[in-house]
Amino acid sequence: MAGRERAAEIRAAIDDLARVDGASPPLIGHVCRTCLRLAKAAGVCAAVRGEAGLYEPLCAVGPVGGAMAELQVTVGEGPGMETVNGDRPVMVGDLETADVQRRWPLFAPAASGLGAVTVFAFPLLVGAVAVGTLEIYWTRRPLGGAALVDGLLFADAALMTLMTGLAPGGGADDSYLDRWPQVHQAAGMVSVQLETGPAEAYARLRAYAYANDQSLREVARRVVEKELRFSPGMDS
Amino acid sequence: MLERRLGEMFVELADTLVAGFDVIELLHTLCERCVELLDVDAAAVLLADPRGALAFAAASTEQARMLELFQVQDEEGPCLDCFRTGVQVTCGDLGLEPQRWPRFSAVARDCGFTGVTALPLRLREERLGAMNLLRGRAGDLDEEAVMVAQVLADVAAIGLVHERAFGRSELIVEQLQSALTSRIVIEQAKGVLAERGQISIGEAFTLMRRYARDHNRLLSQVARAVVEQAPEVADMLATGTRRDA
Numbered sequence: 001m002a003g004r005e006r007a008a009e010i011r012a013a014i015d016d017l018a019r020v021d022g023a024s025p026p027l028i029g030h031v032c033r034t035c036l037r038l039a040k041a042a043g044v045c046a047a048v049r050g051e052a053g054l055y056e057p058l059c060a061v062g063p064v065g066g067a068m069a070e071l072q073v074t075v076g077e078g079p080g081m082e083t084v085n086g087d088r089p090v091m092v093g094d095l096e097t098a099d100v101q102r103r104w105p106l107f108a109p110a111a112s113g114l115g116a117v118t119v120f121a122f123p124l125l126v127g128a129v130a131v132g133t134l135e136i137y138w139t140r141r142p143l144g145g146a147a148l149v150d151g152l153l154f155a156d157a158a159l160m161t162l163m164t165g166l167a168p169g170g171g172a173d174d175s176y177l178d179r180w181p182q183v184h185q186a187a188g189m190v191s192v193q194l195e196t197g198p199a200e201a202y203a204r205l206r207a208y209a210y211a212n213d214q215s216l217r218e219v220a221r222r223v224v225e226k227e228l229r230f231s232p233g234m235d236s
Numbered sequence: 237m238l239e240r241r242l243g244e245m246f247v248e249l250a251d252t253l254v255a256g257f258d259v260i261e262l263l264h265t266l267c268e269r270c271v272e273l274l275d276v277d278a279a280a281v282l283l284a285d286p287r288g289a290l291a292f293a294a295a296s297t298e299q300a301r302m303l304e305l306f307q308v309q310d311e312e313g314p315c316l317d318c319f320r321t322g323v324q325v326t327c328g329d330l331g332l333e334p335q336r337w338p339r340f341s342a343v344a345r346d347c348g349f350t351g352v353t354a355l356p357l358r359l360r361e362e363r364l365g366a367m368n369l370l371r372g373r374a375g376d377l378d379e380e381a382v383m384v385a386q387v388l389a390d391v392a393a394i395g396l397v398h399e400r401a402f403g404r405s406e407l408i409v410e411q412l413q414s415a416l417t418s419r420i421v422i423e424q425a426k427g428v429l430a431e432r433g434q435i436s437i438g439e440a441f442t443l444m445r446r447y448a449r450d451h452n453r454l455l456s457q458v459a460r461a462v463v464e465q466a467p468e469v470a471d472m473l474a475t476g477t478r479r480d481a
Contacts (some may be wrong), residue, residue: 048416056416131413181423185437188427188463198424198463224427224437 010153013038028161032061035136035154039147042116042139045069046158048124048132049084052199055133057180058162064137067114073183074206074216075106079121083133090121091148093141106210115139120147122155124162134158179217186220193230204230245269245388259396263294266367266392271296274381276369278349280304281357282315283365283396290319290365299347300370306343307368313340315366318354322363324382326353329374350374355386359393418456425459433473447472 014034018026032044043065050056054076057069072078079090092100095116101108111119118138123130134155136147183205184198191201205223208230209216222228248265267279280295282304290308295301307313314337318325327333328351330341344352351371357364367389369377422444429440447468448458462469 049413050420051417056420184420184423185427185430188424188429189431190427191424191463192428192431198428224430 006149007153007156010034010038010150010157014157026161028059028158029061031134031154031158031161032059032065035134035150036062036065039136039142039150039154040138041136041142043068043135043137045080045135045137046132046162047072047080047084047135048162049130053085054202055081055084058132062137064114064116064139068111068116068119068135068137070216071107071110071114074209075110076206077104078107078111079104079119080133080135081107083121083123083135084130087123087125087130089123089151090119092119095119111137117141120151122151124155124159126159126163132158132162179221182220182224183216186223189223190230194232201230241273242384245273260294262392262395264296266388267294267296267300270367270369270385270388274369274385275371275377276353276381277372278370280315280368280370281365282308282319282368283357284319284363290316293365299349300368303340303344303347303349303370304368307340310339313337314352314354315368318356318366319363322356322358324353324355324386326376326382327351328376331374344370348372351377353377353382353385355382355389357389357393357396359390359397362397364393364396418459421463422456422459425462428462428465429469429473432469443472443475447475 014026014030017034018024018030021027021030023030028046032046035041036044041062043060043062045057045060045065045068047055047057047069055069055072055078057073060066060069068078069080072081079092083090094100095108095112095118104111116137116139118141119135121133121135124132124134134151136151136154184202186205187198187202189201190205191198194201194204205219206216208214209219212219219228223230248269263281263283267281270276270279278295278297278300280300280303281293282290283293284290292301292304292308295304304315307315314325314327327336330337330344330350330352334341344350349370349372351374353369353376355367355369357366367385369385371377425444426437426440429435429443430437433440433443435443444458444462445455447453448455451458458472462472
């Protein structure tokens with residue numbers, strides 16, 4: 001099928017989904033959910049480049065989407081993290097191969113462990129600058145070139161959506177994001193506890209989550225609900 | 237002589253293709269060089285804004301600037317026709333065709349111009365604006381001069397498109413980044429206030445919003461001050477506690 005026809009088809013599918021939610025124009029969540037369905041993927045994440053080049057998730061859908069986004073924030077590496085700081089797509093056919101495991105020593109084994117096999121990450125480019133990324137994860141390898149073309153078209157749609165408004169969410173099934181603000185709230189709280197800046201506090205939260213094998217959102221929830229405090233001498 | 241000067245001119249214009257140049261500077265150079273190289277007395281450039289309306293951009297003399305301003309205001313003249321159609325528009329003697337652009341012709345003659353040639357500034361199909369070459373004497377500009385001017389205009393057009401693409405994307409990136417950053421900072425500030433005042437996240441947000449409203453400041457500015465532990469944080473907490481007590 002010609003690229004232009006496919007683009008129109010994808011655009012229409014996103015608009016249809018947005019209409020069901022009474023949203024116009026579509027939100028980033030509608031782009032991700034449409035992509036998940038049409039690409040028969042196991043996870044789709046949209047993220048932008050946050051402070052200091054960190055990966056800041058905007059939306060994550062599908063069985064592995066939320067876990068992949070959170071994992072990248074926690075360990076500070078991965079396909080999306082690489083894409084928001086570069087200008088070219090990252091495509092990995094098999095996350096279990098040795099060179100991929102070397103490329104992302106923390107991300108790749110954990111992602112494989114959660115069932116992800118293949119990932120395509122597309123930069124959302126404005127001119128030559130990547131402002132974000134759209135990642136698509138599969139639990140088995142997708143078929144050939146169609147997935148690549150679709151991915152590029154969905155990345156275009158995602159960028160357009162971001163440019164019309166930075167609104168996240170856009171779907172009742174996007175519960176992943178509901179607790180995301182807590183991560184930044186917790187960073188604010190920990191910055192007071194440690195008498196440091198929020199960037200350093202954020203790094204400490206991520207290190208704690210990784211070292212204790214807990215999800216970053218769970219650690220953040222415990223901080224916000226005052227179950228967990230950080231102290232300057234504490235070892236994460 | 238002309239060839240050598242032309243060569244230097246290309247180098248000069250090509251220099252502007254490097255990032256960080258100024259559009260108005262580029263167009264002034266274009267006008268001045270046309271006057272220097274060709275048998276014309278003045279040159280001026282009109283540029284289209286994003287909505288497609290022409291606006292004055294540069295001129296080699298004050299008279300030319302005046303004339304172009306009138307042309308834009310009256311929405312009549314060779315530059316406008318040239319921009320609309322995308323092809324060269326010329327009139328060797330405005331006195332012989334008074335009805336073609338009645339208001340423009342009158343002002344042009346007051347400014348001392350008799351002959352005009354308007355050339356499109358374009359890159360492929362994209363029309364960017366138009367350049368006017370003005371002469372005091374009547375008579376058509378020779379073919380070679382028109383060709384040279386068009387080539388110069390084409391080189392300048394490349395510079396314009398380059399700058400516009402660059403400028404636009406920078407702005408978008410900046411807007412996206414600042415929208416995102418202020419969202420993050422607001423969440424961080426809630427955490428800072430909650431911890432310092434030993435209040436809930438919800439209470440912290442209410443406090444911050446109220447403070448922003450009372451002091452007529454943006455929420456994102458207040459949040460930034462909180463995160464940077466500015467002195468007003470203590471003030472904010474004291475006010476909040478007092479009101480709540």
